[in-house]
Amino acid sequence: MATDKPMQLGMIGLGRMGANLVRRLMRDGHSCVVSDVNADAVAELAGEGATGADSLPDFVAKLDRPRALWLMLPAAIVDSLLDQLEPLLEPGDIVIDGGNSYYRDDITRARRLAAKSLHYVDCGTSGGVWGLERGYCLMIGGEDEVVAHLDPLFKTIAPGEGSAEPTPSRTRTDGTAPLGYLHCGPNGAGHFVKMVHNGVEYGMMAAIAEGLAVIKRANAGNSRQEVDAETTPLRDPWAYQYDIDVAEVAEVWRRGSVVGSWLVDLIADAFARSPSLDAFAGRVSDSGEGRWTVLAAVDEGVPVPVITTSLYERFESRQAGEFTDKILSAMRSEFGGHAEKKG
Numbered sequence: 496m497a498t499d500k501p502m503q504l505g506m507i508g509l510g511r512m513g514a515n516l517v518r519r520l521m522r523d524g525h526s527c528v529v530s531d532v533n534a535d536a537v538a539e540l541a542g543e544g545a546t547g548a549d550s551l552p553d554f555v556a557k558l559d560r561p562r563a564l565w566l567m568l569p570a571a572i573v574d575s576l577l578d579q580l581e582p583l584l585e586p587g588d589i590v591i592d593g594g595n596s597y598y599r600d601d602i603t604r605a606r607r608l609a610a611k612s613l614h615y616v617d618c619g620t621s622g623g624v625w626g627l628e629r630g631y632c633l634m635i636g637g638e639d640e641v642v643a644h645l646d647p648l649f650k651t652i653a654p655g656e657g658s659a660e661p662t663p664s665r666t667r668t669d670g671t672a673p674l675g676y677l678h679c680g681p682n683g684a685g686h687f688v689k690m691v692h693n694g695v696e697y698g699m700m701a702a703i704a705e706g707l708a709v710i711k712r713a714n715a716g717n718s719r720q721e722v723d724a725e726t727t728p729l730r731d732p733w734a735y736q737y738d739i740d741v742a743e744v745a746e747v748w749r750r751g752s753v754v755g756s757w758l759v760d761l762i763a764d765a766f767a768r769s770p771s772l773d774a775f776a777g778r779v780s781d782s783g784e785g786r787w788t789v790l791a792a793v794d795e796g797v798p799v800p801v802i803t804t805s806l807y808e809r810f811e812s813r814q815a816g817e818f819t820d821k822i823l824s825a826m827r828s829e830f831g832g833h834a835e836k837k838g
Contacts, residue, residue, distance in 0.1 A: 497524035500647035505529070505554060505564040507576065508594075509536040512620065513567030515627035516593070516652060517545055523651040530554040551579055561587035563645060565618075570596040570783065577604065586612035589641055593620045597787055598683040598690060601636060605682035614641045615682060618649075619689020630654030633676035634692065636685030642678045649676045687791075694788030694802045697781070699758055701805035707762070710744055713737040742766035779812040 501524045506517050509531040517527045521544050528546045530553075531537050541547035548554035555562065562584065566573060573596055580590070590608060592601065596617065605615040615637065622631035631652050635642055642649075653675035661673070671677060679688045716732030729735065745763040749755050765772065785806040792799040810816065 498647055498651055501525050502563065502645075502647050503528070503559050504648055505558045505562065506567060507531070507551075507554070507564065508567035509533065509540060510567065511624045512622070512626065512631075513565075513593075514540060515624065516565070516567065516620075516631070518543065519627055519630070520648065520651055521545065525648065525651060528554060528557045552583060555580070555583040560585060561589060563589045563591065563648070565591045565593050567593050567620075570594055570600070573600070574604070577608075581608070581611065581613070584611075584613055587614070589614040589616060589645065591616045591618050591645070592686075593618045595619070595689065595693070595782055595784055596686055597783065598636075598686040601683040601686050605637075614638060616641060616645065617683060617685040619685045619692065620652075621689065621692060622654075626652075630658060630675055634685045634688040635676065635678045636680055636683050636687070637678070638681070639678075646671075650674065652676070690784045690787050690791070693782075693784035694799070694806075696758075697785045697805040697809070698801040699756070701808055702801075703754070703758055703762065707741050707745065710739050711741050713739050742770055777812055779809045781806060781809045785809070 503526045504517075504520060505528040506513055507530045509517070509529055513531075514536065517529055517540055520527055526546070527540075528548055529537055529540045530548045530551065534549070537547040537549070546557055548557055555564075558564070564580070564584075566576060568576060573592060573594065577590070584590075590604075590613065592604075592615070598617065601615070601617040605617075608615045617636040619634035620626075620631050621634075622629060631654070633649055633653055635649065649671075653671075655675060656673050658675055665673075677688075679685050713735055714737055715729055716735035717738075720726075720729055720732070722728065742763070745759060745766055748759050749763055752759075765775070769775065785802060789799060789803050789806055792802070
């Protein structure tokens, strides 16, 4: 059903999420002006009904005042883009950062733009490439009046009330959280909540991965065991002789299990496409949110051992601990009196 309050939005950054945000908005009756360094991405969306722009001045000129501009960009280039945009904007215009910026940067940017009577909204956006159909969970920070003005856009982008079963004990009847979007507070609050959301995601992903790895190794008792002074023997090989299909475990966990989740859905699909996960290198990046969550926890004095450990596991996946391992190996070898020499 089309929105009863159609608005215009400008989108800069037409990667998978940015492009699908535009598509979702246009499906509901909003109009969009689009810009990207990739001219083909602009042309593709223009062919679907958006208004394409071939430069930032052209982009700004095609937006009605007060303009609403959504940036869907890597956090590292937001400031440089704002440097180019700011002289083109006029008082009352609104810049929305829908990427994963550090919330402290949001506070600084909002103050900077406010000096020119421009508004800034930070909008943590979760939904990935599946958000076009499922909708995107939005965590929003900004001035009350500005966020309220943008409400029709957020309402369209979010999943809507039917996306989850009603919370049984919830008695509150106001607010937008049941619709999948929330004004969390002033500038920075949206990205603060999204930052912690991603830190939690780190921990959940690590727990799922570690659990499935334990199941994968449940046949350790069927393997020939190393017998030497450096290897702790498997005490009861007879207790570890299960050849369990890990892909099928992931599949069954999707149905009725308390650990069933979108993350389990993703790994089940990955197993279906690559049964031995040979298509994946085992390198896990971190775009910053996990680090920032740990830093905030330290500042607040809140213990977050699971999130912290999951962050370190990501470092380890990139061999960031290789030199540490060499030091440990050297100490152990020297302690044992038989230094290992390579080559």
